[in-house]
Amino acid sequence: MxxxxxxxxxxxxxxxxxxxxxxxxxxxxxxxVDRMGTVAAAPGQTVADLAAKVAESHPAIEQIRRAPSGRITAYWFDGDTPRAAVIDPATGQDAGSADPSALxxxxxxxxxxxxxxxxxxxxxxxxxxxxxxxxxxxxxxxxxxxxxxxxxxxxxxxxxxxxxxxxxxxxxxxxxxxxxxxxxxxxxxxxxxxPADDANPAFPAEVSGRTGLSPAGMPALQAIPLSDLRDLTFPYAGDAGDVLTLTTASGTGYVDQGTGALLVWATPGVWTRAGEWIYLLHTGEGAALWGLLLGLLTLSxxxxxxxxxxxWLRARKARPALRGMAPADRAETVILAASEGGSTWGFAQALGRALQDAGQGVHLAPLSGFAPGSYGAARRILILAATWGDGDAPSTATGAVERIAGTRPHPTASLAVLGFGDRNFPAFCAFAEWLDAAARQAGWRMLLPLDRIDRQSPQAFARWTRTLGQTMGIPLDVTHQPALPRSLPLTLATRRDHGGAAQAPTAILRFALPRRGLLDRLTGRGLPDFRPGDLLGILPEGSPVPRYYSLASGHADGFAEIVVRKHPGGLCSGQLTDLAPGGTVRAFLRPNPAFHPDRSMAPLLLIGAGTGIGPLAGFIRANRHRRPIHLWFGARHPQADFLYQADLADWTAQGQLASTATAFSRTGNRQHVQDRLRADAGRIRALVAEGARIMVCGGRDMAQGVHEALADILAPMNLSPDGLKQQGRYAEDSY
Incomplete structure (x- = not known):
């Protein structure tokens, strides 16, 4: 809504x-422009001084106005012809035309x-x-x-x-x-x-009846700084009963033309003063810099x-249509989808069509529109939720857990949650798990236990739909083959090979970036901007399931770089490690903001092993502000797979890397990276006490070992990795 x-x-x-x-x-x-073109009044100049000078230059003067910009305009008659001019306050002489431009x-x-x-x-x-x-x-x-x-x-x-x-x-x-x-x-x-509450003083009952006093000798005008003037209207020539009308920032009054005394004064009310502020805020008249700032922001x-x-157009195109969809308040089954790349919507659409074929009234909507109060006829609410990154919600469903936790259960509908994710990531279907836990804690009746779909498996989804159909008492068996992510070809520019001597072939692959214009950026075509730590999805030949690799470069570097180790029988890793310069792969980008360094200058502790050094190298490469970065890196042998060895030396010389500590598991002093951390416990505690952030990347077992080692190291400080994570000071990307 x-x-x-x-x-x-x-x-x-x-x-x-x-x-x-x-x-x-x-x-x-x-x-x-008015402010720049206005001649400033002399310090301390009064209305009396200005009025006298203008009256001397223009004996038939009728009115003097001062604009919020400070520009002074005089109006008079030349015979029967009305005249107006911008006035120089220092001389009272004409300084320019008062007519506004036609534009x-x-x-x-x-x-x-x-x-x-x-x-x-x-x-x-x-x-x-x-x-x-x-x-x-x-x-x-x-x-x-x-x-x-x-x-x-x-x-x-x-x-x-x-x-x-x-x-x-x-x-x-x-x-x-x-x-x-x-x-x-x-x-x-x-x-x-x-309401109107302008300052409208009553015309004075008595005036002196005298004329001829110069404005320079009028006490009422002498008391008013020129900067306060809004308007001064002169009496009708030869009319001894008329007066001067004076308007300033604080009110309006009448001045006797014979004595120069203030006869009557009235101040405006709250509504008038508010209106003046409103006018200033909207137009910038009297506050030129504010006007320019407001105009600049208006260009947004x-x-x-x-x-x-x-x-809107992309959302309409990406969200599958469901013909004959029932309105939300009449649907028996409400399907809510949360998808980052759009693939989960395909499963939701396939399920919706199958339920319609079974005679159900179905309403399909994004999880961001979760509104149980609108589902008046619902018997069941089905949530299909994807997880990406470190257990992150899709960008369109952020905050859904809190909304479900704070919503009263539906009086007639039960709830089921189906998670979509990738078992290669440690936070497999974590967002769906949080949704399910929040619903149970809020008291929702659950239609089915939480289930999970690994890498968009059509077989697993069909199995879940059969279970759903049995619960509903209808035959249901939905097969959906997800469409491949929209990808583009990347050409390999260079490669550096390591690990042969350790029987672990590893390559640092650098791909050229395709050209991408502004229109491509706005419409989402091409490879979007990216940062080290984001994920490059590779579609191997012969498989619809992408594999993800952490990027060791940012878009500003002008190339996309990943680190790949060949796994026995690995389809994608085998194709990548066999790729020669000039060869191409199909790829797409998946942002991973949960694994980006913050922008502070606090010390940054990077811990990785093997190919996990990829994004960490990217963080160091991007450290142009010389933030203190300390690296702990583990590998098998320094002569076989010490990845980025020469780069690390260069970055240290350039001040982008403060220190490097290594651990090798196939040398005389056998060590893993967690062992080296324990050896450096005192230095780590000192850096954490300075506010250091910690980022870990590598295999799942390594990440668990690092977590345990840091828990022991930080215990004397009454800190833990989990506690630092809650503070935004610990991030992990494992596989």
Missing amino acids: LRAFHRWPGLLAALLLLVLSLSGAALSVFPA REWLTDLHRALLAGDAGRWTTAVAALAMLVLALSGAVLVARRQGGWRRILGPMRGPAANRWHGEMARLAVLALALSSVTALWMTASTFDLL VPVLCGTGTLV
């Missing part, structure tokens, strides 16, 4: 918002009323309301996507259009909300929909419109 509340105002009002944002951005430049007048009318009078003003008010809805709902959606308000400023992941949309929204949401609120206020004021609207449209 919230996504629809955000989506449709944006799609329907996109063109109107573009017109208003671009015209508003253009208008934001004028206050700065400025046209932009102002376009921005305020779409060149259509009152009807245009109402239309712009509707657009402002749409922008307010978009800003508020967008902020909530970004917070939900990030996993809560406390994480709203954290790194974003996902396709380029999604990231640009979210990043721009975070940057501009407050300014856009403020701009829309102030626009609505000004529209309401234009149509007299707000075209970016948001473009990226938002791309996100």
Whole structure:
């Protein structure tokens, strides 16, 4: 519901918002131009001094106005012809034309009323309301996507259009909300929909009846600094009963033209003062830098419109359609899917069609739209949830665990959770496990025990659907063959071979990056930007199941580098280690933000063994700010598989690597990396006391050994790897 509340105002009002944002951005430049073109008044100059000089230059002066920018304009009659000019406050002489440019007048009318009078003003008010809805709902959606308000400023992941949309929204949401609120206020004021409490003093009952006193000799004007002036209107020539009308930042009053005394004074009310602030905040008049900043942030609207449209189009294309789908409030079975790459949606669609064929009313939706209160006729809710990274939720389902845990169980529907993942990762189906545990703790009735699908196995999915059908009392046997991930060819540029002497052939493979333009980035074509620690999915010939390798480089390096060890009988590792320069593989990118270094300058402890050094080498290579990085690396033999040996020496010389500690298991001093950690326990404790972060990469057994060793090392400090992980100071990527 919230996504629809955000989506449709944006799609329907996109063109109107573009017109208003671009015209508003253009208008934001004028206050700065006015400020730069205005001659500053002398320090301490008063209204009396200015009025006297202008009256001397223009004896028929009728009015002097001072704009928020400081520009002073005089109005007078030359015979029967009205005149106006910008005034130099130092001399009272004309300094330029007072007529606004035709472009400025046209932009102002376009921005305020779409060149259509009152009807245009109402239309712009509707657009402002749409922008307010978009800003508020967008902020909530970004917070939900990030996993809560406390994480709203954290790194974003996902396709380029999604990231640009979210990043721009975070940057501009407050300014856009403020701009829309102030626009609505000004529209309401234009149509007299707000209370009026302007300063309107009653005309004085008695005046001196004298004339001829120069403004320079008027005490009331002498007491007002020129910087406070808003407007000074002179009395009608020859009318001894008339007065000067003075308006300043603090109110309006009448001044006797014969004595110069202040006769009556009135101050504006709260509504008028609020309106003045609203005008300043919306236009920047009187605050040129704020106006420029507001205009710059307003330019985010075209970016948001473009990226938002791309996100919507991609979502429509990626989300499988289910013909004849029942509305959420009438469906007997509600299927909710959480997918990072889109493959889980295919399983959800296949299940939905099979249930429809069995006579069920089915509603298919993303898990992000979990809303049990809308499922009035539901008998069962089926959640198909993918896990990726270190037990991470898909980017569209962040925060789902908390929502399920905080939702009352449905009165008639039971719940079942099916997890999708890869057993090569230690956090296999962890997100699905958390969803299942949260539902049980919240008191939901479970239709089936939690089950797991390894690497999108069609056979395992068919088995689960048969169990589901038996529980429902209907025949069900769903076979779904997932489509291959969208990939592109990568060409091997260079390779470095190791490990032959240790009977463990290992290669550092460097692939050239295909060219990718801005349009490719926004539409998600080509290989997206990546960082060391992200995953490169390789599709081996003869298999639909991708294999994942941690990247040892970032997009800024200009190449994609991975480290591969040949496993006996390994299909993908065998093909990769046999690949010659110039050969190609099919590949795609999977972000892995859970295994990225933070951006602090705290010491970073990198621990890895074998091919696990890949992403760690990438972190060191990217350490251009000379963060203190300390590496513990384990291998079999220094002459056989000391990966990146020469690079590590160069990085140390360049200050990108502070220290390296090695452990070799097939030398005279047999050691594994966890043994070397125990030997360096004192230094590790000192670094952790300085706030060090720890990142571990390698085989599952190695990672477990490192975890145990660090638990012993940190115990005297009342710390543990799990405790550091909760603080964001420990990350592990094992396989």
